[in-house]
Amino acid sequence: MTLSRRQFGKTALTTAALATAGVAGFPRAAWAANTAYVFAYFTETPNQSASNYGLHLAVSRDGLNWSPLNQNNPVATPTAGQQGLRDPQVFRKADGTFVVIATDLKGLNFGTTSQYLHVWDSVDLTGFTGYRRLRMHTTTGHTWAPTVFRDNSRGQYGIVYSFNTGGRDVLAVNYTSDFQTVGAQQTFFSPSFNVLDGDIVVDGATTYLYYKNLNDGLLYGARSSTGQPNSFTTYTSGLRIGNAIEAPLLLKTNEGGWRLWGDSFSPVNNDYYLWTSSNITANAWTAASQRDYTPPLNSKHGSIAGITDAEYNVLVSRWGLPSWVRLKSYNLPDYFVRHANRVGRIDPYPFDPHREQLWRMVPGLADANGVSFEAITAPGNYLRHNNYAIRLDPNDNTATFRADATFHRVAGLADGNWTSFRSHNFPTHHLRHQGYVLRIDPVSASSSAADRQDATFRITS
Template sequence: MASFTESPSGIGNDYGLHLSVSPDGLSWMPLNQNNPIMTPAAGARGLRDPFILRKQDGTFEIIATDQRGQVFSDRSQYVHVWDSPDLRTFTYRHLKLHEFATHTWAPEAFWDSSRRQYAIMYSANVNGRDAFYVNYTTDFVNVSAPQLFFDPGFNVLDGTMHLGKDMNYLYYKSFADGRLYGARSATLEPGSFDRGTYTSGLIQGGAIEAPIVNKADNSSTWYLWGDSFVPVNGEFYVWRSNDIGGDNWTPLSKKDYNQPLNSKHSSIASITATEMTQLINRWGTPAWNRIKSYNLPDSYIRHANHVGRIDPYPFDPYPDSQWRLVPGLADPNAVSFQSVNFPNQYLRSRGGPVVLAVDDNSAAFKADATFARVPGLADSGWTSFRSIVDPARYLRHVNNILRVDPIGGGVTERQDATFSIVY
């Protein structure tokens, strides 16, 4: 997955190229500690909306909007382009696509076999309405003149394409109602999708954008991702379907997926297991985790005012939710929760709420801050954390506050004490 990052107060904003990997396309691990691996060297010296294309020769092309921050009045006629054989080394250029006095937003690319060329598709407002334009190229260096590609008669943004054997699918955001729609065409000719919309429109929250369509590598399952911006900016939603040609997308629970921290307007490309290993070896794995609640799966363990709690993502300061699960202070076979932004402090409990406190090097502190990691009490595929001081007590949340309490057979308390270790 390629992304840029933003957080609610802006402390997580970064307009470089961020990469994450996933074995299943649902649970994502940021590379390079969630820092950018590349930052554009020209134009606005920042990007939005990065897109990864696997080219016909097996190498990669990355293209992105030439924009830094949220200044949507920018009118760059360029996009950022990187050639890469392996997503580990890159060659950069600044590529001009048109002479219009308008933006060049959310560029994507696909192979048009009938033309034996790549199509670069993007959003532009040329005649008072946002529509999709296209330039054709063989090398992402020299491009054709722009052509109008998709204009259904109302403002659209964020087009993404899936090419099928007999049918092609274009998903987009409608400005009219803030929903995601799909259009289809048997050809890739400009204008052929204009009357091809076949879905009834998908939305979660108040408005959504930036669709991504990807297929599971080992099944017939399709996933459609969308990036919410009303009421919460930067929250991903996912739908599932067994038929991309139908209108039967079902929302996934947030138990089933997790987005990279602070990620915005992403794209997804399939890679091999070997390539994933090579990327991890090159860019490294995070030195921290986030801990997701089982029964409130939009919420993560954090500290606030030195009290442990869970809160819905996204929030700032986002480092409050980053933890190093280190060998237990009192038992190296167990774990302790070391704060990333206060590295001399750990979660501990002495009855009542769990607090974030400085390690005073006492045996009592070390015991209070140490938990055995065991199969989840509500789901054995998740995790529960048992106190080593009192093995009948587990870390749980009550009214969003973390506690260490005895857990009986009640469904709610077992769910309160079940978590997932993610990024």
């Protein structure tokens, strides 16, 4: 078992199928036309200072760059079992409502096992009702990383999870019609090697299962024409980015393409890596640039479901978007702007104290048309340049300080879809990193590509 169980789940019920005349007797659903995404997760940081084992939510229009809701605080917390969760999956049922199901495990105590999974019901994820635990088996084996899919041939849902029996790691399944009771445990996928973290998407007549091979540490895809236990055949080669990876998430996007997420559990790398493909039937995945995606702050082993525009808006209205921003480096996209010992710099995410990367972006102190960056951890302290170096200093309300702490947003010098920050009182100078330390320098469209990339950032959550 690896030290982190982080899995993006997904809405495995095929909305295209539901949109047609009534899979399993269900009528066409208004939510079939999803335009956005919701992400359920728990949080951890390298030294555990910001770890929280409740249910967290984030939203995104593109499913790549995420905004945590409720200021990245939990929206629900288990009150039974180990009173904490990991690996939550948010899954849309055939009636259009949601179920959330998660591992009964708090913290890093992986030697503790549970026979149960946490479960909540929700109409639209603005509230959670019917909290309960489902007992999946009666053995001493673990019950980790649940994923849900609709088995139309049975008219039931399959709950697949990582299970250990006789020293072997396999994927087990229990079937249910209502998430109130489950049938007997069955072995779902048990090849000649140990496996972990299954993730399932049903697409038309094919059921896809992506998993981690514990023997070689790589992610693989398998498929079945029936979706029944022990019917899957592996059809892809192994995938990995970085030193280690786990928890594959196979997602069919709202637009019809495919994404495969893999979770890095190295504390010095971005939490997730991403591959994309236009053809799920082929062994053809392309690694995406980390510039293209930003997972929710400190998120671990979560799940993604498609939502409608109306559902996106009601979630934002209920829980609220972040009151802070982060600044992501263009040419080092796993690095974020932070303050450390009052010096402005960029460092690889994740890091502690994690709040040193959070900023209130306020109207410019010297010009309301510009912006200034106030540290969340030190109210009244702002990023400012002093002899061209960027520092975090308290606002003394002098004209010099206000000007030093004011920047103007312009199109990114390396990429117009990103942002560069021009100094208010040195208008030929832009904020940039050099040797990981922030400063202002004369950078323009005619500067070298390296300089322009150093001066380009993404404003994100």
